[in-house]
Amino acid sequence: MLRKEQNDLLTQTGPGTPMGQMFRAYWLPALLAEELPENECPPVRVKLLSERLLAFRDSEGRYGLIDEFCAHRGVSLWFGRNEESGLRCPYHGWKYDVTGQCIDVPSEPAESGFCKKVKLKSYPLVERGGVLWTYMGPPDQRPPLPEFEFATVPRDWSYMSKRFQEANWLQAMEGGIDSSHVSFLHSGNLESDPLFKGAKGNQYNLSDMQPHFEVVENPGGLLIGARRNAEDGKYYWRITPWVMPCFTMVPPRGDHPVHGHFWIPIDDAHCWAWSYDYKPNRKLTADELAAMRRGEGIHAAVDANFRPLANKDNDYLMNRAAQKAGLTYSGVEGIAMQDASLQESMGPIVDRTLENLVSTDNGIIMARHRLMRAAKALAEKGVTPPGVDPAQQRVRSASVVLPPDQPFKDAAKEALTVRPGVGHASV
Amino acid sequence: MESESARMTTAAEARFRINAPNSQPRSVKVIALDTPSQRVIAQLAKGKWNRTSFFSTATSGNSIQLKDLSGRAFDLEAEVANANLVVMIASSGENSQAAGIIGEACKDKRVMTTALVLGSEAKTDEALSKTLAQLRPHALMVVIASAEEYIEDMLTALRA
Numbered sequence: 001m002l003r004k005e006q007n008d009l010l011t012q013t014g015p016g017t018p019m020g021q022m023f024r025a026y027w028l029p030a031l032l033a034e035e036l037p038e039n040e041c042p043p044v045r046v047k048l049l050s051e052r053l054l055a056f057r058d059s060e061g062r063y064g065l066i067d068e069f070c071a072h073r074g075v076s077l078w079f080g081r082n083e084e085s086g087l088r089c090p091y092h093g094w095k096y097d098v099t100g101q102c103i104d105v106p107s108e109p110a111e112s113g114f115c116k117k118v119k120l121k122s123y124p125l126v127e128r129g130g131v132l133w134t135y136m137g138p139p140d141q142r143p144p145l146p147e148f149e150f151a152t153v154p155r156d157w158s159y160m161s162k163r164f165q166e167a168n169w170l171q172a173m174e175g176g177i178d179s180s181h182v183s184f185l186h187s188g189n190l191e192s193d194p195l196f197k198g199a200k201g202n203q204y205n206l207s208d209m210q211p212h213f214e215v216v217e218n219p220g221g222l223l224i225g226a227r228r229n230a231e232d233g234k235y236y237w238r239i240t241p242w243v244m245p246c247f248t249m250v251p252p253r254g255d256h257p258v259h260g261h262f263w264i265p266i267d268d269a270h271c272w273a274w275s276y277d278y279k280p281n282r283k284l285t286a287d288e289l290a291a292m293r294r295g296e297g298i299h300a301a302v303d304a305n306f307r308p309l310a311n312k313d314n315d316y317l318m319n320r321a322a323q324k325a326g327l328t329y330s331g332v333e334g335i336a337m338q339d340a341s342l343q344e345s346m347g348p349i350v351d352r353t354l355e356n357l358v359s360t361d362n363g364i365i366m367a368r369h370r371l372m373r374a375a376k377a378l379a380e381k382g383v384t385p386p387g388v389d390p391a392q393q394r395v396r397s398a399s400v401v402l403p404p405d406q407p408f409k410d411a412a413k414e415a416l417t418v419r420p421g422v423g424h425a426s427v
Numbered sequence: 428m429e430s431e432s433a434r435m436t437t438a439a440e441a442r443f444r445i446n447a448p449n450s451q452p453r454s455v456k457v458i459a460l461d462t463p464s465q466r467v468i469a470q471l472a473k474g475k476w477n478r479t480s481f482f483s484t485a486t487s488g489n490s491i492q493l494k495d496l497s498g499r500a501f502d503l504e505a506e507v508a509n510a511n512l513v514v515m516i517a518s519s520g521e522n523s524q525a526a527g528i529i530g531e532a533c534k535d536k537r538v539m540t541t542a543l544v545l546g547s548e549a550k551t552d553e554a555l556s557k558t559l560a561q562l563r564p565h566a567l568m569v570v571i572a573s574a575e576e577y578i579e580d581m582l583t584a585l586r587a
Contacts, residue, residue: 001586166436214569269438312432345432347441356450357584359512359541359568365584366570369577405560407571410552 002352002368010371011168011349013265014050018375022385023049023245024137025378027146029262029274030065030125031055031132032160040082049136050267054078055125056098059085063125064098065134071102071118096120129153130160131274147390148247149418150260150278158278159257159292161299164307165340168349169246169271173263175339176248177363179226179240183209185338188328193335195277195288195297199254201399201427204228204236215362216409220244220392221370223416224363225408230401236427237408239416241395242367244374244387249397250298252426257288258397259298269348272306273340275299281423300336308337316341394418398425452477453511455587457578458493458529459483461521467545467575468516472496474579479587480506484525491528507532512539512585515566516578519547520554523561530565542566543581548573 002010013020028048035044036057043056045068052068054077068076070089077096080087086103088095094115095104100122108114123134124142129151135142150158165172175181183205190202208228216223221242230236238251249260262274275298277284284292295301300308310317316332323331332341357365370386377383386392398415402408409416415425434440457479459465465483472481482493482501493501507513513533517523526542533540542562547555555571562569572578 001584210567212563212567212569214571216571217573312436313430315430315432341432344436347436347444348438349441351441351444354444354446354449356586359514359539359585361584362541362568362570362581365581366572366577368584369574369580373574404563405556407552407555407559409571410556 001355001357004353006368006372007349007352009375010368011170012268013169014268018379019245019371020049021137022371022375022378023265024135025141025143025385025388026137026245027126027133027135027143028264029131029162029272030134030264032162033127033130033132036063036132043078043080043082043087045076045078047266048134049265051136053123054080054087055132056080056082056087058082058087058098062098063127063132064096064100064122065125066096066098066100066122067120069120070094071120072105094118098122098125129158130155141384143388144390147393148243149280149394149396150276153278153280154283156283157280158276159284159289159299160274160276161292161302162272162274162306163300163302163336163340164266164305165263165271165273165344166269166312166348167271167340167343167346168268169263169265171343171346171350172271172273172340173246173248173261174364174367175343176261176263177222177224177240177242177367178361179213179224179238179363180211180360183211185329185342186335188326189335189338193296194291195256195259196253199256199427201236201238201251201253204230204427205238213360213362214408215366216407217366217370218392218395218409220387220389220395221247222363222366223409227408233404234401235404237398237400237402237412239398239400239408239412240363241397241416242363243393243395244385245371247387247393249395251397251399252424253399254426255423257284257297258424258426260397261298273336275336279423280418281421295334295336298335300334300340308340310334310337310341312341312344396424399427400425401427450586453586454509455479455512455514455582455585456506456510457481457514457516457582457587458525460515460517460523460525463518463521463546464516467578469496470575471578471582476582476587479582482506484529486525486528489528491525503529503532507536507538510536510538512541512587514578514582515540515542515562517542517544517558517562519544519550519558519571521558523558526562526565533565540566541568541570541581543578544569544571545575547571
């Protein structure tokens, strides 16, 4: 459980909040690069950390992320004309460049210099690994660009998707570090989903429904290990890294692509669930890509606004017959929507004063502990939070079989580190 | 017509969640396995807890005796028998042999165990390995924490 003030601290990310300040210390995924596919393409509305913004790509291919509303009369610039190196408000013709600088006010004489006095709030927007990343913090504290491995491999070695989730970012993220739910909620998918089935590790998973857990602090966040018995007295470990504030990587299965998530607050009641898949040593196959595009694995089939086709308006296409037959555990199809449906059922912001955590929830408890500690240190002493340093982002998940007496963090040290061109340690 | 899920997951509907206790206080036994950990639990015990007791251990052969902070002796079997959770606190590199005896008692009574290892950053990997080897067979959850205040946060989160 959390006290109400702790729950508020962790779940509120708008301007001026401690957790909002912390999120603004990181580069965050803002859009898929394909959302701005060409120069002078239509602009896209973006809400992040409770700020209404507009993304556009100008005539020279420069990306901009600016205040959504024209400084003149407050019109949404989503209606604007993306032309001649700027976005022009359709109401009275005021025009802005990608930095938010007003560069033309047709009603005023150019010589007056009036437009130079008008500048919208803007944030940098940079493409990396098929994702447009933004940094919303103080410009003088802008960190180096992100170095998560999926974003550094050739483009055809990775796949990225995002889906709209109607819940606070924290309850979605906590699902990603809660390893114990997999044996229940997703049990129907391990041997049927094309991006999961066939791995030897699945047998360890399915034959031991009560894994033991270890939670270890890492410079950028946590390593969460789930161990099950393997042959000859050894342990089968599935190790999930969590990089603060909201990045996770799921342990691999066989030679399947490796996947993970970011959970980015839109506002306090909604978030973007970003999902990536990649291989560090090969292209994704046509079959793998087709499965991801269909919404299999950790991805979801979505509409043009990235809202899942199975959503709260259609009761997530609940199938009680499939639930009863054991084809799905919850009656909802697909790993992503199995998670999202339950997380949304908690309400927009779950009241954690009512929860009853158990000892296997220590990954969640430790993550909250580290988030609160880091937010406080940043707010009170200006301490850069863990996970900002790109070196702390170069982590991997792993699934390995180890002798019983070794700390997984050390025994699997190499496996948990990015090694360019080398595949994940996987069972 | 709006679906039931859509209607029931709004912030407005969240206001109608029943605001009544949904669990009874758990009985938690926090046991320091070594001398450095005794200092940690002595500090922790000053906090306000529901049904949590704090003990140190005295090992004698294959048996151990629990002692509370005033030095009064308690029977391990009896304490475990009325526990919902046993939390063992260990310091990296110290002897955590008592974990085996406590773990067996918990196994007999089907009581959940959690082990917290402190001070690993100041010790060698070998020292941590030694401690983990003693704890792992007897703890469903092991946490290697860098900050002592984590224990307080964890116990609070577990409604101890």
